[in-house]
Amino acid sequence: MKTPQTAGHLVTFYDADEHLVATAGEYLREGLDSGCTCIAVVTPAHRAGIAGHLANFGLNSATLESSYQYIPLDARTMLANFMIEGQLDQRRFHETIGMLMRQAAARGQPVRIYGEIVAMLAAENSLEASLELEELWNELSRQQTFLLLCGYPNAVFNSDAKRAERRHICAVHSRVC
Numbered sequence: 001m002k003t004p005q006t007a008g009h010l011v012t013f014y015d016a017d018e019h020l021v022a023t024a025g026e027y028l029r030e031g032l033d034s035g036c037t038c039i040a041v042v043t044p045a046h047r048a049g050i051a052g053h054l055a056n057f058g059l060n061s062a063t064l065e066s067s068y069q070y071i072p073l074d075a076r077t078m079l080a081n082f083m084i085e086g087q088l089d090q091r092r093f094h095e096t097i098g099m100l101m102r103q104a105a106a107r108g109q110p111v112r113i114y115g116e117i118v119a120m121l122a123a124e125n126s127l128e129a130s131l132e133l134e135e136l137w138n139e140l141s142r143q144q145t146f147l148l149l150c151g152y153p154n155a156v157f158n159s160d161a162k163r164a165e166r167r168h169i170c171a172v173h174s175r176v177c
Contacts, residue, residue: 005147006147010176011152012177013176031110034110035110039073097137110145114149137150
């Protein structure tokens with residue numbers, strides 16, 4: 001049996017929401033199947049899609065939530081916890097996300113996260129903030145162990161300048177999926 005990866009900072013790019021839901025859903029399903037505590041920081045539409053994907057494999061997201069194996073969170077709400085006057089606040093990020101990660105790790109299992117806050121920022125023409133948030137995740141990974149997958153829509157990289165930003169985004173990740 002293959003040992004699942006338990007640490008890293010991965011990124012994927014997608015053209016359609018259906019592709020994202022399938023990719024994130026499969027990533028989370030693999031984590032749940034291997035006993036990980038899984039967190040999905042997503043939009044409401046993607047939350048429903050991922051729950052549907054999990055259900056296709058016999059996984060009931062409500063049951064998994066009640067046992068703290070699966071923790072779906074609203075991306076916009078989470079961002080509001082560490083964004084002050086339009087700027088990311090490093091201290092609040094580490095307090096908010098750090099506490100979430102410690103709570104998730106309390107089950108004694110590896111932690112696996114799928115997040116799309118960075119995609120929201122990028123879609124709002126805030127690629128600089130996306131990169132800053134990616135670096136905050138990297139800082140946190142030096143303090144805690146987790147596997148994080150970030151997803152970005154390809155549409156936000158539709159100009160030469162933004163394609164250069166995509167290279168920067170790839171560079172702050174340990175692997176492009």
